[in-house]
Each structure stands twice: as structure tokens, then as C-alpha cells.
Amino acid sequence: MSRNHTTRRNVLRTIGAAGVSLSFVGLASASDGQARYVAKTTGDAVESIEAAGFDVLAELAGGDVVLVKGGADETDDLGTVSGVSIAVRDFEVELESPVSVDADVQNGAARRAAGTVDGDEVYDEYLWDKQLQEVRAAHEYATGAGRTVAVLDTGVDASHPDLDVDTDRSVVITDGQPVPEVGDSGFHGTHVAGTIAGTGDVAMVGTAPDATLVSVRILGPETGTWGDILAGMAYAAEIGADAANMSIGTAPIPPQAHRDGYNRLLQSVANAVTRDGTLLVGSAGNSDANLQQEGYFTLPNSLSGVLSISATTPTDLKTYYSNYGTNEIGVGAPGGGYETAEKTLEGDEVEYPWPLNAVFSTVPEPGLLPAPYVDTTIDGETYAWLMGTSMAAPQVSGLAALVRERDPSAGARKVESAIAHGAESANGRSDHELGAGRINALRTVEDL
Numbered sequence: 001m002s003r004n005h006t007t008r009r010n011v012l013r014t015i016g017a018a019g020v021s022l023s024f025v026g027l028a029s030a031s032d033g034q035a036r037y038v039a040k041t042t043g044d045a046v047e048s049i050e051a052a053g054f055d056v057l058a059e060l061a062g063g064d065v066v067l068v069k070g071g072a073d074e075t076d077d078l079g080t081v082s083g084v085s086i087a088v089r090d091f092e093v094e095l096e097s098p099v100s101v102d103a104d105v106q107n108g109a110a111r112r113a114a115g116t117v118d119g120d121e122v123y124d125e126y127l128w129d130k131q132l133q134e135v136r137a138a139h140e141y142a143t144g145a146g147r148t149v150a151v152l153d154t155g156v157d158a159s160h161p162d163l164d165v166d167t168d169r170s171v172v173i174t175d176g177q178p179v180p181e182v183g184d185s186g187f188h189g190t191h192v193a194g195t196i197a198g199t200g201d202v203a204m205v206g207t208a209p210d211a212t213l214v215s216v217r218i219l220g221p222e223t224g225t226w227g228d229i230l231a232g233m234a235y236a237a238e239i240g241a242d243a244a245n246m247s248i249g250t251a252p253i254p255p256q257a258h259r260d261g262y263n264r265l266l267q268s269v270a271n272a273v274t275r276d277g278t279l280l281v282g283s284a285g286n287s288d289a290n291l292q293q294e295g296y297f298t299l300p301n302s303l304s305g306v307l308s309i310s311a312t313t314p315t316d317l318k319t320y321y322s323n324y325g326t327n328e329i330g331v332g333a334p335g336g337g338y339e340t341a342e343k344t345l346e347g348d349e350v351e352y353p354w355p356l357n358a359v360f361s362t363v364p365e366p367g368l369l370p371a372p373y374v375d376t377t378i379d380g381e382t383y384a385w386l387m388g389t390s391m392a393a394p395q396v397s398g399l400a401a402l403v404r405e406r407d408p409s410a411g412a413r414k415v416e417s418a419i420a421h422g423a424e425s426a427n428g429r430s431d432h433e434l435g436a437g438r439i440n441a442l443r444t445v446e447d448l
Helices: 008-014 046-051 075-079 103-114 119-125 128-132 188-197 226-238 255-260 262-275 341-346 389-406 412-421 441-446
Strands: 020-027 035-041 055-060 065-070 084-089 091-096 148-153 171-174 177-180 212-217 223-225 243-246 248-250 279-283 306-312 331-334 359-362 374-378 381-386
Touching: 035 075, 035 226, 035 262, 046 055, 046 065, 055 226, 055 262, 065 075, 065 226, 065 262, 075 084, 084 262, 091 226, 103 374, 119 128, 128 331, 148 188, 148 226, 148 389, 171 226, 177 226, 188 212, 188 359, 188 381, 188 389, 212 226, 223 226, 226 243, 226 262, 243 389, 248 279, 255 262, 262 279, 279 389, 279 412, 306 389, 331 389, 389 412, 389 441, 412 441
Parallel strands: 020 248, 148 212, 148 243, 171 212, 243 279, 279 306, 306 331
Antiparallel strands: 020 091, 035 065, 035 084, 055 065, 091 223, 171 177, 359 381, 374 381
């Protein structure tokens, strides 16, 4: 990861949250070097596509969306095939990492983290996010037993004792196909997984500690493709996951991009996944952008059928980095940090000084994090404090597992409605920062 050094003033203005922000870096190629395409079809067009000289890599949404490979510069040719209504090139996307900070901020955070508690004390000392949601009390009603959450991310470290990962169903999406494999290509997916379903065997207690995690690796150490993200969404529904956590997203996209058709391709897959019963949970993004003004949108969280999550502070306000917008945010959830960057990093008078105001969870091993993020070791296992809407979304995915345990027959829309109904700190369901409000696990499961 690059470490761009800058002044403290610049850092306090521009420090990135740890959400995985995707930037478009080029056109995607298949593993054999051929160009990759994504097409929307009207009916059974696979035979026609193959007859035109293309190879179909994967059929998604009941065949309404297909991933295709072929020669370069053949978008127009694919678009003229009978039964194809939209044809676009698949894009390669790259993870954007947070910037670094100067040494005194990092060292101060490290000193605070050095006061490590033992595993039994973690909930009371570090998990302010779970305390706000009354997660421990909610576990008297449900723990996620018998439920499954798919983590669409950089992979999950299945060796961490606080994570119960189904290695048989965990996959890496390659050329649109799920390849059986489990592994971790960075800290992000493992941190997300602990927030969802940390078992507490050593230190980290997730919202749904008895749920099973399935790692669906859609992003490598640096890059991935939109086509493989779509295939990961479809795989989550195929295995019957109760929720699919997508702590990923683009920077705000201008409305004119709608004409390219990418949102319609994504929407078709999202609709199919939701119909199959899997709740799609997406992070709202970390640009502090109003996603309602002037028609801007982000993908995949702006899609109908994806529950978009903003990030909240320890004091139930929107964080300084979280995107927002009326009718764009479903609910808010703790994501770490305060309402300004200065208060987050330098607020000595706050209840949780940095890094303790970030979200604590599992990571694979020490030394993977860019500054100012800080890790610590408890009983030989590694944990870290991160912040971002990426840390807010898994709070909701874990809650979805609790809802589904209480009501196994609930469809994705009913699960979403229950989560919204149990939220607090907002009037109605259209707050431009928090949607229906900040989630409360206890209130949600009590009402079922």
C-alpha cells in the first residue's frame, strides 16, 4: 500500500476512512487475456452470443445478465446480437487506501492502543458500537444460530479463532465463476467479518456470534472487476445466504452515466438476489457527498434492493466522511470517528480518543494497516480499530442474521423492514443522514 506523506492540516481535511473505495482503472480482461463484456439480454440469448464468436463466462439473474469474453473492441458487435439489449465492456476496479498521517498522531494512537485489555473486557472497554446497539441484551433473543452471512470482500482469514468460516462454501470469484478457496488478501474482509459474527472465543464479539460466515472474495490485493462483483452477489443467493455484506462502492457518479447502462445491469442482478431471499447490505461511501443532489449515485449501494448504510459516531451523529441523502440511506450504523476529522484524531476531551472511537474487530496479522490505523494483540491474536461506512454495513448484516433466526420465513424486504422499524435517533424513515435511524439490535429482535 502506498503511503503518501503530507502535512497534518492536509491529513485532517482529507484522511480517508477505511471503506473500500473503488476507482475505475481500466478495461477488464479474462484470465486468458481476452476482453471481458457484460450484457443484458431479453430472453435466451446465450446460443446467439456464442454463435457470434463470444464465449459466455457466466449467466446471472436467470440469464438476464451474462458475462462474456471475446476480442477487443467488439462491444458494438455484441450489442447487435439477437436478444442482447445492453452490451458494455467490463471494468477493472482498484482499491483506494487511506492516506497516512505524521508520526505524532500515529504514535499517540499506538500508546492508547497499548493499554490492551484482556479478552473478557473487550466488550465493555472497546465495543462502544455494540453497546449503542444493545447487542449483548439482544443475544438473549437471538445469536444468529443456523444463519449464514456472505462477506463479499477481499477474503476472510479463516484461521482466526474468533471467526467461524465455512471453508467448503467459501470461494474466489474468477472470470465470473466461484472457485472453491478461502484466504485473505488484506485486512479489510477479515475486519468486516468480525463485526458481523465474531464468536468471542478470544476477544471479538460480533452482532451475530453464532452465525456462519462464507468468504466470497471478489477483490484481490489491489484490483477486481465489476463482472466478478455481480457474480459474487449471485453466488450469495445461490448458497442461500441470509445477507450479503458489500462494504465496497464507487465514488459519486454523475447522472449522465446512467445512459451507459451499468446501473441497469447491476439492478437486474440485485433484483434477482433479493427475490431469492438474500438481503444485500451496502456501505454508503466515504465522500461526505449528498447523493440526492443533482442526481449523483454510487454503486452498488444506490441500487433499489440494496440496503445502503451510513456511518454514525459514538454520539449518534453522522460521521464527517459518510455519504448521505434523502431516500438514499436505509439506516445508519456505527462506523467510527466523530463529526469532524479534527475531533476524531485530536479530540482529547472526547469519551473515545483516537483510535478508540474507531470500530474494533479482527484482522489477520500485525503490520498490514496504513497509518493512522492501529492494531493490537490479545492472547496472540490480532485486532484493529478501523473506521468507514465499510465498518457500518456489517453491523447491519449481522443484525439481519438475528432477524432471520427469529423469523426464518422472512423475505429480504421483511428483514429490511424489521431493521428499519427497530432503529432509533431519527424521525420517520427519510432522515437525509440516517434514513430510518441508527440501528438497535435489541429493539429489532424484541419486536419480532
